[in-house]
Amino acid sequence: MIALHAVEKAAISAPHWIAHRLMGTFLDIRPETPADRDEIHRLTTAAFAPMPFSDGNEADCINQLRADGDLTLSLVAVDEGVLLGHIAFSPVQLNGSFDGWYGLxxxxxxxxxxxxxxxxxxIEHGLGLVRARSARGCILIGDPAYYLRFGFIGDGRISYRGLPENVVQWLAFGNGRPAGILTFSPGLE
Ligand SMILES: CC(C)(COP(=O)(O)OP(=O)(O)OC[C@H]1O[C@@H](n2cnc3c(N)ncnc32)[C@H](O)[C@@H]1OP(=O)(O)O)[C@@H](O)C(=O)NCCC(=O)NCCS
Incomplete structure (x- = not known):
């Protein structure tokens, strides 16, 4: 768990900014600015390069989402001005229509x-901000060993390109349940 300092708790009340205490320092999580874009590309390329499942296109996908107006939320984690991490959220479709579900x-x-x-x-801060947009929930393709801890479930309710059901995972913010064939925004397809 990340312990929250009193100053950090005050920061949480700000709508688009948060500070986590981490590694003995403060970690700011804030929306991207245009000045972050090149570093987000470098970071995404470096993070995915060792991953066996990577097609090497993840960084370009973020640029495409942004260009298409599909980058619903793009957050950076920053420590003393240095970008440490990034997360993107974009709308997804189930059976060909958008119904309040977002891709993580x-x-x-x-x-x-x-x-x-x-x-x-x-991930936790991003999920909170997406939830605050009255989203129904989030969907992702990923390793269940990692995403289970956030409450994601891969139970076959959603299908994506014949992938095993446990890697196509969803997290509902309310009582709604996703079902059907998943399509990501064009930048991710
Ligand atoms: C996935 C990623 C964003 C997680 O960020 P992180 O800061 O390393 O993760 P955290 O420190 O919050 O969590 C660490 C835990 O996650 C686990 N973990 C990290 N990446 C994992 C992965 N790909 N699969 C399974 N578990 C993973 C670690 O084993 C560790 O588990 P533990 O707490 O039980 O020891 C980061 O590892 C990364 O950039 N990976 C390369 C890109 C990638 O694979 N992105 C996700 C694609 S679905």
Missing amino acids: GPVSVWPHLQRKGIGKAL
């Missing part, structure tokens, strides 16, 4: 900074 990802942390809680902080 790509999410990236620099390889040498992984396993320090930065990814968790980005």
